[in-house]
Structures are given as structure tokens and as C-alpha cells.
Amino acid sequence: MRLKLPKKTANKTGAWLKKCTIGVICAAILNFYFQVTMIDQSSIGGNNTEKDDIHDIFVNNNALNHVDENYIKDMKSDGGKGDDDDDDIHAINGEDNDGDDDDVKNGDDTNDDDDDDDISNNEEDHKSGDLVVSEFHTNSNISHASDLKKYDNTPHLQTLQCEKYGGPSADLAAEMVYWWKIPSDEKFVNVFQKMHLEEKEEKYLIFEPDSAGFNNIRMSLETILTLGISMGRTIVLPPEKRIYLMWDSSNKQKHQFTFRDFFHLEEVEMEHFHLRFISMKQYLERVAMKGLLKHKDTGNVIFPPMNRTDWNGVTDKVRNEMWEYVRSTSLMDETWKPMDSFSYFTANTTDLGPKSRENIQNLVNNVTKLDRAKYLGKAFPVDAPMFDRLKEHLIGRTKICFYDEKMQEAKSVHFKHDWQTGDRFLLPFYGFHFFEDWKQDLWTKRFVRDHLHYSNEVFCVAARVVAELRRRAKEQDPIGNDDGRFHTMHIRRGDFHQQYKGSIMTAEEMVNSSESILDSHVSKTVFIASDEKDSNYFTPFKDKYEVYFLSNFTHLLEGVNSNYYPLIDQLISSRGDVFFGTQYSTFTSYINRLRGYYSWRDKLSGYKEGKIESYYFNPPHLKMKHQKYFSIHQPLWAYAFPEVWYDIDKDVM
Numbered sequence: 001m002r003l004k005l006p007k008k009t010a011n012k013t014g015a016w017l018k019k020c021t022i023g024v025i026c027a028a029i030l031n032f033y034f035q036v037t038m039i040d041q042s043s044i045g046g047n048n049t050e051k052d053d054i055h056d057i058f059v060n061n062n063a064l065n066h067v068d069e070n071y072i073k074d075m076k077s078d079g080g081k082g083d084d085d086d087d088d089i090h091a092i093n094g095e096d097n098d099g100d101d102d103d104v105k106n107g108d109d110t111n112d113d114d115d116d117d118d119i120s121n122n123e124e125d126h127k128s129g130d131l132v133v134s135e136f137h138t139n140s141n142i143s144h145a146s147d148l149k150k151y152d153n154t155p156h157l158q159t160l161q162c163e164k165y166g167g168p169s170a171d172l173a174a175e176m177v178y179w180w181k182i183p184s185d186e187k188f189v190n191v192f193q194k195m196h197l198e199e200k201e202e203k204y205l206i207f208e209p210d211s212a213g214f215n216n217i218r219m220s221l222e223t224i225l226t227l228g229i230s231m232g233r234t235i236v237l238p239p240e241k242r243i244y245l246m247w248d249s250s251n252k253q254k255h256q257f258t259f260r261d262f263f264h265l266e267e268v269e270m271e272h273f274h275l276r277f278i279s280m281k282q283y284l285e286r287v288a289m290k291g292l293l294k295h296k297d298t299g300n301v302i303f304p305p306m307n308r309t310d311w312n313g314v315t316d317k318v319r320n321e322m323w324e325y326v327r328s329t330s331l332m333d334e335t336w337k338p339m340d341s342f343s344y345f346t347a348n349t350t351d352l353g354p355k356s357r358e359n360i361q362n363l364v365n366n367v368t369k370l371d372r373a374k375y376l377g378k379a380f381p382v383d384a385p386m387f388d389r390l391k392e393h394l395i396g397r398t399k400i401c402f403y404d405e406k407m408q409e410a411k412s413v414h415f416k417h418d419w420q421t422g423d424r425f426l427l428p429f430y431g432f433h434f435f436e437d438w439k440q441d442l443w444t445k446r447f448v449r450d451h452l453h454y455s456n457e458v459f460c461v462a463a464r465v466v467a468e469l470r471r472r473a474k475e476q477d478p479i480g481n482d483d484g485r486f487h488t489m490h491i492r493r494g495d496f497h498q499q500y501k502g503s504i505m506t507a508e509e510m511v512n513s514s515e516s517i518l519d520s521h522v523s524k525t526v527f528i529a530s531d532e533k534d535s536n537y538f539t540p541f542k543d544k545y546e547v548y549f550l551s552n553f554t555h556l557l558e559g560v561n562s563n564y565y566p567l568i569d570q571l572i573s574s575r576g577d578v579f580f581g582t583q584y585s586t587f588t589s590y591i592n593r594l595r596g597y598y599s600w601r602d603k604l605s606g607y608k609e610g611k612i613e614s615y616y617f618n619p620p621h622l623k624m625k626h627q628k629y630f631s632i633h634q635p636l637w638a639y640a641f642p643e644v645w646y647d648i649d650k651d652v653m
Contacts, residue, residue: 153183153184154183155180155181155182155183155184155649155652155653156180156181157174157177157178157179157180157181157601158177158179158180158181158450159174159177160173160174160176160177160456160459160460160463161173161456162456162459162460162463162464164456165456165457165460165461166460166464166558166559167460167464168460168463168464168467172463172464172466172467173459173460173463175463175466175467175575176459176462176463176466176571176575177459178449178453178594178597178598178601179449179450179451179453180446180449180450180649181450182446182450182649182652184652185443185446185447185450185652186271186272188440188443189274190229190230190232190345190440190443191346191347191348191349192230192231192232192345192349192403192408193229193232193274194232195232195349195408196231196232196233196408197232197274201411202234203232203233203234203410203411203412203413204233204234204235204236204283204287204411204412204413205224205227205228205231205233205234205235205236205412205413205414205415206236206280206283206326206330206412206413206414206415207224207228207235207236207238207414207415207417207425208238208323208415208416208417209221209238209241209417210417210424210425210426211244211417211419212244212426213243213244213245213586214243214244214245214246214566214567215586215587215589215590216426216586216637217243218262218590219425219426219427219428219586219590219637220424220425220426221259221452222428222429222448222452223338223425223427223428223429223432223433224415224425225452226429226433226444226447226448227343227429227432227433229275229444229447230343230345230403230433230435230440230444231403231407231408231413233413234276234277234278235276235277235278236277236278236279236280236282236283237258237259237260237265237277237278237279237280238258238259238280239258239279239280239281239310239311239312239313239314239319239322240256240257240258240312240313241256241257241312241313241314241316241319242255242256242257243257246563248562248563250562253561253562253563254561254563255563256312256313258279258312260277261455262454262455262567263451263452263453263454263455264451264453264455264456265277267451268451280311280322281309281310281311281312284304284308284309285309287411287412288303288304288309288325288329289303289304289307289309291303292411293329293411293412294329295328295329296328296329296330296331297328302325302328302329304322304325305321305322305325308322323416326412326414327414327416329412330410330412330413330414331406331407331410331412331413331414332413332414332415332416333401333406333407333413335399335401336401336415336423337399337401337422337423338401338422338423338424338425338426338427338432339422339424339426339427340397340399340422341397341399341400341401342393342394342397342399342400342401342431342432342433342434343400343401343402343403343432343433343434344360344364344400344401344402344434344436345403345433345434345435345436345437345440346360346436347435347436347437347440352403352404352405352408353404353405354404357400357402357404360400360402361398361400363387363390364390364394364398364400365398367387367390367391367394368391369391369396370391370392370394370395370631372630372631372633375392375629375630375631376628376629376630376631377609377610377628377629378609378629379608379609379610379629379642379643379646379647380392380629380631380643382438382441382442382643382646382647382648382650383438383650383651384438386436386438389434389438389441390434392631392632392643393431393434393632395631395632395633395634395636396634426637427636427637428636428637428640428641428644429444429448430444430445430632430641430643430644431632431636431641432636439651442648442649442650442651445644445645445648446648446649446652448644449597449645449648454567454571457560457564458564458567458568458571459571461556461557461560461564461568462568462571462572464553464556465550465553465556465568465572466571466572466575468553468556469484469486469525469527469548469572470483470484470485470486471484472484472525472546472548473485473486473523473525473546476524476525476546477522477523477524480522481522481523481525485521485522485523485525485577486523486525486526486527486576486577487518487521487523487525487526487527487545487576487577487578487579487580488526488527488528488529488572488573488574488575488576488578488579488580488591489510489514489526489527489528489529489530489573489576489579489580489581490528490529490530490569490573490579490580490581490582490585490587490588490591491510491528491529491530491532491582491617492530492531492582492585492587492588493530493531493532494531494532496582496584496585499584500583500584502618502619503582503583503584503617503618503619505617505618507537507538507539507540507541508540509617509618510540510541510580510617511540511541511544513580513617513618513620513623514580514615514617515544517578517580517615518545518578521577521578523577524544524545524546525545525546525548526541526545526546526547526548527547527548527549527572527573527576528541528547528548528549529549529550529566529569529570529572529573529587530549550565550568550569550572566587570587570590570591570594571594573591574591574594574595574598575598577613578613578614578615579591579592579595579613579614579615580614580615580616580617581614581615581616581617582616582617583616583617583618583619583622583638584635584638586637586638589637589638589639589640590640591614591640592612592614592626592639592640593640593644593645595612595613595614595640596610596612596640596642596644596645596646597645599611599612599645600645600646600647606627609628609629610628610629610630610642610646611626611627611628611629612626613626614626625639629642629646630642631643
């Protein structure tokens with residue numbers, strides 16, 4: 001059913017939004033108002049179960065009061081400015097360093113002469129803040145998540161509006177959209193969110209980002225954000241900084257970033273009023289500078305170094321002073337070693353003490369090894385009994401990261417980044433988190449699919465290139481390829497010469513590895529994403545196929561920050577009929593995950609068996625890996641496992 005607003009109510013609401021300067025309050029109250037008060041006229045006089053359920057969850061548990069008290073207090077103390085993060089969306093330059101610990105880059109930014117300018121520009125950009133409702137409703141981002149179907153209770157694919165970014169049309173852009181609008185997901189509150197809402201005390205999760213390439217950073221971000229949401233905590237986003245291989249500052253383009261630059265987190269806050277992301281600057285102003293943080297050893301109140309709250313754009317050395325302060329005032333559970341353990345979230349909060357932890361540990365120790373051969377090519381049921389799902393999840397791990405009473409009581413929980421000590425979240429979120437409640441597991445997977453996707457601008461640019469590729473492919477063979485099909489490849493070379501010598505092949509070897517599969521398809525058009533800078537390397541491909549690179553479409557990239565290019569490469573590569581990628585590359589694995597989303601969206605051949613038309617050039621025994629379903633296994637970071645997209649809408653569609 002579609003929710004209908006009376007014209008008078010809609011006009012008043014619009015006027016109120018224009019005057020409102022406290023974005024999060026407005027979004028929360030509007031969301032609650034629309035869900036609880038504005039019911040379809042057909043339900044008047046009937047049994048409005050949905051309204052009653054929402055009332056039970058939010059009103060009876062004082063959640064709305066919690067939002068009122070904390071958000072109003074926070075925004076008043078912040079002078080109504082809201083977040084300080086930059087709303088302009090940008091991306092990275094060059095590829096990620098994939099996979100192992102050797103790829104960590106800890107370069108100091110002391111030679112960046114643009115740092116001071118970046119900071120001043122950032123402050124100038126945020127005089128009015130990015131949590132202000134008036135900005136939301138003049139920002140093109142809102143057209144992406146707030147179309148005419150916003151209040152439709154039926155799940156539906158979102159729309160991608162590209163007019164602001166130079167096209168393409170909505171029809172052409174629709175090909176790129178895999179994320180859904182699922183109203184019931186917006187009302188979902190997990191047990192720990194509910195518990196912390198009832199406490200009426202805002203609690204925080206703080207984290208240090210990974211120090212490697214962007215796709216490793218993205219992977220760890222997904223894991224940490226879903227961790228914070230599962231804990232029911234406000235998530236503190238790290239300050240703006242330079243990221244490895246995203247330092248192209250030509251034409252004075254943006255080259256220091258926060259996570260809001262890549263993902264539409266403000267939309268998440270609007271649609272899920274119980275989720276909140278704040279900047280480090282906000283956290284330090286609202287909590288630290290009010291004397292609410294104490295040294296965890298001495299118990300004395302301490303303030304940030306030099307009473308500084310804005311750490312955007314500083315060098316790594318200076319930023320480490322801030323991290324040392326955060327570490328000294330936050331709970332850090334040293335038993336959490338994500339790379340060889342997993343998180344465990346119970347379905348209730350009634351018993352979370354040592355005895356519960358002991359019982360769960362005994363359960364894990366007694367779980368027998370999964371017979372993976374039984375599920376090769378046959379997907380593991382997403383709603384299987386908890387014991388069976390745990391079998392699939394363990395993959396030999398017995399160490400548990402448990403959100404116990406001590407962590408729940410802490411005002412701030414912090415996760416540091418130190419790859420040498422195993423303090424690193426280089427693993428996919430679905431390979432780390434285990435939920436006793438299978439519905440929370442699926443909700444988490446949908447949340448990442450539907451909300452943690454690249455910005456509209458990146459998708460619109462990719463849509464333009466995909467449309468042009470299809471036009472050229474059709475032009476090459478108007479009869480045999482009248483729908484403009486093309487194939488894609490990701491060829492990683494660069495530092496893989498040192499990290500994974502066995503994966504390096506000559507172009508001739510790659511052609512030989514892929515031609516039998518490509519030749520069985522109509523299209524002879526191939527798009528290649530690669531970090532190889534010698535164009536002569538690709539001659540064997542050019543001799544056999546009509547080959548394109550992103551550089552062939554510079555006319556479609558005018559005004560686009562070049563630090564976006566690898567992300568655009570990924571999105572284009574995800575749309576090929578057939579894709580060949582590089583093993584151990586997280587760049588490739590993310591392309592395969594997107595292809596899994598599209599496969600399920602379009603119900604492509606073999607989608608119910610977890611199959612996608614993706615292959616590896618090398619090694620030969622893994623070439624056909626994605627032709628059937630396979631359960632998660634080590635190394636978790638290396639692959640896109642089908643469980644992240646397979647049947648994740650089971651409980652809502």
C-alpha cells in the first residue's frame with residue numbers, strides 16, 4: 001500500500017523542513033510520524049497491526065524520548081552546526097593493495113603542502129553542517145533514496161537520478177541499481193539497540209581505519225559499521241585524511257577523505273532514526289571537552305592533546321596523538337583479534353555474563369566440522385537451525401569476540417588498527433559476525449547491500465560509460481549483438497609481482513586462459529580495468545578483441561575527480577556478461593560481490609545455485625570457482641562468498 005499525505009499536511013511539513021536546522025531530530029520525528037501516524041486510508045477502521053507493532057517497539061521503550069533528549073542536547077551543545085565532514089563526494093586514485101599484511105602503507109603526510117588549505121576549505125564547506133534538514137532536501141542525494149515510492153510499504157528497487165551529474169537518463173542508469181528500498185528493514189531494531197535506547201545514554205564505537213588500499217579499507221569499514229550497529233552504538237567516523245593511492249591533487253581536486261565522501265551515510269540516518277554516525281570532531285566537542293572522559297588507568301578526567309577537537313587533514317604523526325588519547329579513554333578488549341576469531345551476537349540480552357560466555361564457548365568447541373562437500377553447489381539454507389549455521393561459519397575458528405557486560409557498560413568502545421598484533425578487520429563483515437537470530441543476519445547483509453554502496457556520482461559516471469560501451473558493442477555487430485553485450489576483466493599487476501608472483505601471467509597466457517569461455521559468447525567487446533601502465537602489454541588482447549579502457553571515455557569523465565576512477569572501473573566491470581578477475585585481489589572480489597547482487601536481481605542462469613559468470617585467469621584449479629555455490633573458507637578476504645547475496649531477502653520478499 002502507498003502512504004498518502006493530505007495536501008495541507010504535506011505543505012505544512014515542507015514549510016517546517018525549510019525552517020528546521022536540526023537535521024537528525026527532524027529526520028527522526030518525521031520518520032516516526034510517517035510510520036506511526038500517517039496510515040493508509042484503507043486501514044482506517046481496520047486492525048492496524050503495523051501501527052501497534054511500531055508503537056510497542058519504539059514508544060513503550062522510550063526510544064522516541066531517547067532521541068529527543070540526546071539529539072536535542074547534542075545539537076544545542078554543537079550550536080546547531082551538525083557534522084563537520086565534507087558533503088562533496090569523491091573517491092580514490094589507483095588500485096588497492098590487496099590481501100596480505102605486506103600491503104600496509106604507513107606513509108607520513110608531512111610533505112603534503114595542501115594540508116592547511118584542505119582543512120580551511122573543509123571548515124568553510126561546513127559552516128551550516130551536513131546534518132541540517134534543509135541541506136538534505138536540496139542535496140541530490142535525497143532524490144536517490146526519497147523518490148515517489150518513499151512511503152510505499154512494498155519492497156522495490158531504488159532509483160538513480162543522474163541529472164545533477166550529467167546523465168545518463170533514468171532508464172539507462174537503472175541498469176546499475178542493485179539496492180532496494182525495504183520499509184520493514186527501516187523499522188528493525190536489534191536487541192542491543194533496544195537495550196541502549198532504553199538506557200537513555202548515548203554510547204559510542206570508535207575505530208581506526210585500515211592503513212592499506214581503499215578496497216581493504218572498505219572491507220574493514222563494512223565490518224566495523226555493522227559491528228557498531230549490532231552493538232547499538234553511535235559510530236564515530238575517523239577524521240579526514242589521505243588514503244594510500246588516493247593522493248592525486250591535480251587541479252586542486254579533493255584528495256583527503258572521510259567515509260561520508262564515499263557512502264550516503266546521511267540517508268541511512270534519515271531512514272533509520274536509531275542509527276547515528278558522528279565525526280571525531282563532534283565526539284571530542286560533545287564528550288571529551290565536557291569532561292566526560294577519564295583515563296582508564298588513573299580515573300582522572302583528561303582532555304584531548306592541546307584541547308584540539310579538529311584533527312582533519314593532519315599528518316599521520318600528529319593524528320597518532322589523537323589516537324593515543326582515544327585509546328587511553330576508551331575500553332579496548334585485547335582479546336578481540338578479528339583475523340583469527342569471530343563475533344557472536346545472542347538473540348537476547350537476559351544473560352550476558354561469564355556463565356553465558358562459557359556456555360557459548362562450550363557450544364563452539366563442540367560443533368563438529370562442517371562437511372563442506374555436502375554444500376558445494378548447493379546453498380546452505382539461510383534460515384537453517386542455529387547450530388547448523390554455526391557449523392558453516394566457524395571454518396576452524398574457536399576464539400569468540402563477545403559483546404559482554406563489560407563492553408556494554410562502557411561509554412566508549414575503541415578498536416585500534418595494528419596489523420602486526422592482529423588488530424585488523426581485514427575480513428568481510430559476513431565472515432566475522434555470527435547472529436543467533438537468522439533474521440538479524442539477513443538484515444545485516446541487506447543493510448550493507450542497500451546502504452553501503454558508492455555515491456550517486458560514481459554510479460552515474462559508470463552508467464554513462466556502460467551505456468556507451470553497449471552502444472559501441474552493438475555498432476560492431478548490430479545483428480548478432482543487438483543488445484550491446486560486452487565482457488570485462490580486472491588484470492592486477494603492480495605490486496602483485498612481489499606479493500603473489502604465482503598470479504602474474506603474460507598477456508598471451510591470459511588470452512589463452514580466457515578465450516575458450518569468451519569465444520562461446522557473441523560479444524567481442526572487452527573492457528579492461530588494470531593498474532598496468534604499459535599499453536603494449538595488452539596487444540594480444542587487442543589482436544583478438546575490441547578492447548576498451550576507462551581512458552577511452554575521457555569525454556564522459558569531464559569534471560570527475562580522478563581519484564574516483566578505480567571505483568568507476570569496478571562498477572563498469574561488474575556489468576560485463578563474463579568477467580575474468582585476479583585471484584587474491586579485493587578489487588576483484590568486490591566486483592564479484594556486485595555481480596552476485598545483479599545475478600539475484602535479474603535471476604540469471606544458475607543464480608539459485610550461487611553461480612555467477614565470473615572466472616579467474618589463474619590458478620587453473622580455481623578458474624571455475626564461481627560456477628557453483630561454495631561456503632566461506634580461509635582466506636576470508638580473498639573472495640566474494642555467495643552467502644553475502646544468496647537469498648538474503650527471504651524474510652521480506
